[in-house]
Amino acid sequence: MSAIALHGPTTSMVLECRDDGPPLWRWWGGRLDAETLPALADLRAPASFSLDVDQPLALVPAYGAGWFGPAALRAHRGGRHSAHRFTTQDIDCGADAITVHLRDDAAGLTLVQRIAVAGDMLTLSATLTNNGDTPLSVDWLASGTLPLPHDCTAIRHFTGRHNAEFVEAVEPMPAQGWTREGRRGLTGHAGPPGLFVEGPGATRHAGRVHAAQLAWSGNHRLLLERDDEGYWVLQMGMALAPGEVSLAPGESLTTPDLLATCSNTGLNGAVQAFHAAIRARAPWPTEGMRPRPVHINSWEGFYFDHDEAALKALATRAADLGVERFVLDDGWFRGRDDDTAALGDWEPDARKYPDGLAPLATHVMDLGMEFGLWVEPEMINPDSDLYRAHPDWVLAVDGVPRITARNQLVLDLGRAVVRDHLFARLDALLTGLPIAYLKWDHNRDLAPAAGAEGRAAYVAQVSGVYDLLDRLGAAHPAVEIESCAGGGGRIDAGIAARTHRFWTSDCIDAVSRVSMQRGFLMFMPPEMMGAHVGAAPAHSTGRAQGMAFRAAVALPGHFGVELDPAEMAAEEAGLLAAGIARYKALRDRLHSGRVWLGEGPDGLVWQAHGEPDDLILHVTRVAPTTLRRPPPIVLPMLTGAGDVRVALLEIATVPGHPAPDAPLFAAMRGGGVVIGGDALATAGLPMPAMKAESVALFRLTRAS
Structure with missing residues (x-):
C-alpha cells in the first residue's frame, strides 16, 4: 500500500494514495505502523447492489459521484455542476503536516485539504477556489472529514442557555446519524462546538475516546453518520445560510480549523490534548502568560449606578482584600443610564465622570491595581448618536423588522468602514487611558443578519470580529481581552486565539458553577476560565452559599470578585481575603500542567x-x-x-x-x-x- 501518515506520541492517522482520486482514509486512532496495513483493494470484494467502481471513504468525499455518505462539499453553478469528481493534483508531505491539492476540472474548482499534527492533536482545514468564469454557490464545506471505528458507544456533548451553560448530555450512538447545528450567529451557551465519542467501556481515565471541536465563533454544524458497513464518519464546519457564500471567479473560501484528537486514556486524555492545543493558540506575549491577576468587576456591585467617589471607594476596599485588577463595567459612557440607550457612543459620560475616566484609572493604579474597562463594540442602541448618524450600519434584511434584543441591534462588521470606526474609537480609549484589560461583551443573537448587499452575513460578521480583534491586538499587544457573550455565549477555539479569558456564565451561584466550570474544562484550560466570587444570595438564582465555599469553587479558574465588599461583614471579608491569598499561592500550579x-x-x-x-x-x-x-x-x-x-x-x-x-x-x-x-x-x-x-x-x- 502507498501510504502517507502523521504520528503523535500515541496516535496515528493513515491515508492510502491512489492514482485517480483523493487519498483514502485508512486509520485514525492508536499509534501503528502504516506499512503494515494491507491495501484497501485487497480487503474489499464486490458488494451486492453497489457501483462497479468501489467508493471507500476519501479524505474529501465527493457529492453525487457514488459516495452516499456525507459529502465534504456541496456547491453548484446555478443548479449545475453539483456532482464532483476530484483528482489529486499534488500532495505535500512533511513530518508534521500533509497538504492535498485536488481539482475538479468539470466543475471548475480546486480544493486544498490540510492536516497537521502537534502532540496527539490533528488540525484540519480546507480552502475552496472557484476556477470557473461564473459564480460558484457554496452550501457546505467541511473543515475536515474523519473516520471513526464501528464500535463507538456514546456521544458526550453539551447543551445550555443563558445562566445555564455547559449542561452535559450523553447519548447512545444513533441508528444512523446525529447532527447538532448552531444557528444563532455566535457560538451559543452550550459551549464550544464540539463533542466526545466514546469507545467500549470508556471512562474519565481509561478507554478510547475520539474528540473534536471547531475553532469558530459563528453558525456551525457537527455531523456524525454511520455508513452501511458499520463505520462512522465525523464532519464539522461552518453552517452556511441560504445563498450566504457565492464565490466570484478566482475567489476562495477557507474553513475554520477543526481540532481533533484520539485518546486511549479516556476522556481526560482528550481534555488534556484540547488544553495543550488551546494554550498553543492563545495570544500570550513572547515571554508567555504571567500569573492571572485577581479581578474585581463593578457590575453586580453597582450595575448602571456609577458614582466616581463610590467606585474609588470600591477600588480601595478591593485593594485591601488583595485584588490586582479593577474592571469598570457597563454604564460609564455618554447617556448610558440603563440598557435602552447609548451603545455605540464610546465616550465617558461627563455627568458621571466630569474629568473623564483618568482620575478613576489613576486612583486604581495608585492602589497597585490594573485598570480594565467593559465595552460592547459589536452592538448599537437605536437610541444612540451613532445609530442616528448611520442607521445603515446594522445587520438587517430589507422588508423584515429590525428585531432588538436587550434594546440593541448589531453593527455590520463585515463592512470595513464599520470596523475602521470601531478601531478608531477603541484605539483612542486604549491610547488615552492606562487600560490593561477589556471586557468585550456581546449580548444578543444575530437575527436577522444580512449585510449591505442583502445577503446573509453570518460568516462575514465573525470574520470581521476576528479582523478587528487582530488589529487591536497588533496595535496594543499588552492589553488583555475577555470574551463575554451574555456570559458563556462565545467560548470557542476560534476566539481563544484572540482573547485571553472567557466569562463562563452570568450565573455566579457557586452550586451552579460547579458543573458549568467542569464543562468548561472539558474544552478549555483553567487559566482562561473566568471564575468569580459573587454575592449571597446570588443575583441569578436567589440561593446563598457560604463565603468559604464560594471562594473555593472559584479557586481553580481565573479568580475574581463580583460584589461590593462594603456589604460584607468583617468575618466574611476575612474569608474572602483568605481565599484570594490562597489563589495567589496556588495559581502557578493550578494554571500549568494537566487537568x-x-x-x-x-x-x-x-x-x-x-x-x-x-x-x-x-x-x-x-x-x-x-x-x-x-x-x-x-x-x-x-x-x-x-x-x-x-x-x-x-x-x-x-x-x-x-x-x-x-x-x-x-x-x-x-x-x-x-x-x-x-x-x-x-x-x-x-x-x-x-x-x-x-x-x-x-x-x-x-x-x-
Missing part, C-alpha cells in the same frame, strides 16, 4: 491540576452525604508515582459544628501523610467528613 476530572462516591466530584509529582486536588461536595463515613476517592493518575505526601490544605465550608475528625486528617493538616501512589490509584485517598456545599483542598507531592 484530570473525576467523580467519587456519594456525589463527590474532583479535579486535579498539575503533574503527578505535584498536584492540587480539589474535591467538592454539593449535596449532603447519605453515608455514615465517606468512602475514599480513587486517583488513577498516581499509578507508579511512588510515595506521595498528602497535605490537607483546608476544608472550605460554613464555620461551626465541625464533623468529628479522624487522626489521619489531623496529620494531613500538619506535615502531611505519606501514602503510596499505587495505593491512591487503587484503594484511593481517604476522605474527611464534609458538609454540603464544601470543598476539600489537598496538595499531593512526591515524598522526598
Whole structure:
C-alpha cells in the first residue's frame, strides 16, 4: 500500500494514495505502523447492489459521484455542476503536516485539504477556489472529514442557555446519524462546538475516546453518520445560510480549523490534548502568560449606578482584600443610564465622570491595581448618536423588522468602514487611558443578519470580529481581552486565539458553577476560565452559599470578585481575603500542567491540576452525604508515582459544628501523610467528613 501518515506520541492517522482520486482514509486512532496495513483493494470484494467502481471513504468525499455518505462539499453553478469528481493534483508531505491539492476540472474548482499534527492533536482545514468564469454557490464545506471505528458507544456533548451553560448530555450512538447545528450567529451557551465519542467501556481515565471541536465563533454544524458497513464518519464546519457564500471567479473560501484528537486514556486524555492545543493558540506575549491577576468587576456591585467617589471607594476596599485588577463595567459612557440607550457612543459620560475616566484609572493604579474597562463594540442602541448618524450600519434584511434584543441591534462588521470606526474609537480609549484589560461583551443573537448587499452575513460578521480583534491586538499587544457573550455565549477555539479569558456564565451561584466550570474544562484550560466570587444570595438564582465555599469553587479558574465588599461583614471579608491569598499561592500550579476530572462516591466530584509529582486536588461536595463515613476517592493518575505526601490544605465550608475528625486528617493538616501512589490509584485517598456545599483542598507531592 502507498501510504502517507502523521504520528503523535500515541496516535496515528493513515491515508492510502491512489492514482485517480483523493487519498483514502485508512486509520485514525492508536499509534501503528502504516506499512503494515494491507491495501484497501485487497480487503474489499464486490458488494451486492453497489457501483462497479468501489467508493471507500476519501479524505474529501465527493457529492453525487457514488459516495452516499456525507459529502465534504456541496456547491453548484446555478443548479449545475453539483456532482464532483476530484483528482489529486499534488500532495505535500512533511513530518508534521500533509497538504492535498485536488481539482475538479468539470466543475471548475480546486480544493486544498490540510492536516497537521502537534502532540496527539490533528488540525484540519480546507480552502475552496472557484476556477470557473461564473459564480460558484457554496452550501457546505467541511473543515475536515474523519473516520471513526464501528464500535463507538456514546456521544458526550453539551447543551445550555443563558445562566445555564455547559449542561452535559450523553447519548447512545444513533441508528444512523446525529447532527447538532448552531444557528444563532455566535457560538451559543452550550459551549464550544464540539463533542466526545466514546469507545467500549470508556471512562474519565481509561478507554478510547475520539474528540473534536471547531475553532469558530459563528453558525456551525457537527455531523456524525454511520455508513452501511458499520463505520462512522465525523464532519464539522461552518453552517452556511441560504445563498450566504457565492464565490466570484478566482475567489476562495477557507474553513475554520477543526481540532481533533484520539485518546486511549479516556476522556481526560482528550481534555488534556484540547488544553495543550488551546494554550498553543492563545495570544500570550513572547515571554508567555504571567500569573492571572485577581479581578474585581463593578457590575453586580453597582450595575448602571456609577458614582466616581463610590467606585474609588470600591477600588480601595478591593485593594485591601488583595485584588490586582479593577474592571469598570457597563454604564460609564455618554447617556448610558440603563440598557435602552447609548451603545455605540464610546465616550465617558461627563455627568458621571466630569474629568473623564483618568482620575478613576489613576486612583486604581495608585492602589497597585490594573485598570480594565467593559465595552460592547459589536452592538448599537437605536437610541444612540451613532445609530442616528448611520442607521445603515446594522445587520438587517430589507422588508423584515429590525428585531432588538436587550434594546440593541448589531453593527455590520463585515463592512470595513464599520470596523475602521470601531478601531478608531477603541484605539483612542486604549491610547488615552492606562487600560490593561477589556471586557468585550456581546449580548444578543444575530437575527436577522444580512449585510449591505442583502445577503446573509453570518460568516462575514465573525470574520470581521476576528479582523478587528487582530488589529487591536497588533496595535496594543499588552492589553488583555475577555470574551463575554451574555456570559458563556462565545467560548470557542476560534476566539481563544484572540482573547485571553472567557466569562463562563452570568450565573455566579457557586452550586451552579460547579458543573458549568467542569464543562468548561472539558474544552478549555483553567487559566482562561473566568471564575468569580459573587454575592449571597446570588443575583441569578436567589440561593446563598457560604463565603468559604464560594471562594473555593472559584479557586481553580481565573479568580475574581463580583460584589461590593462594603456589604460584607468583617468575618466574611476575612474569608474572602483568605481565599484570594490562597489563589495567589496556588495559581502557578493550578494554571500549568494537566487537568484530570473525576467523580467519587456519594456525589463527590474532583479535579486535579498539575503533574503527578505535584498536584492540587480539589474535591467538592454539593449535596449532603447519605453515608455514615465517606468512602475514599480513587486517583488513577498516581499509578507508579511512588510515595506521595498528602497535605490537607483546608476544608472550605460554613464555620461551626465541625464533623468529628479522624487522626489521619489531623496529620494531613500538619506535615502531611505519606501514602503510596499505587495505593491512591487503587484503594484511593481517604476522605474527611464534609458538609454540603464544601470543598476539600489537598496538595499531593512526591515524598522526598
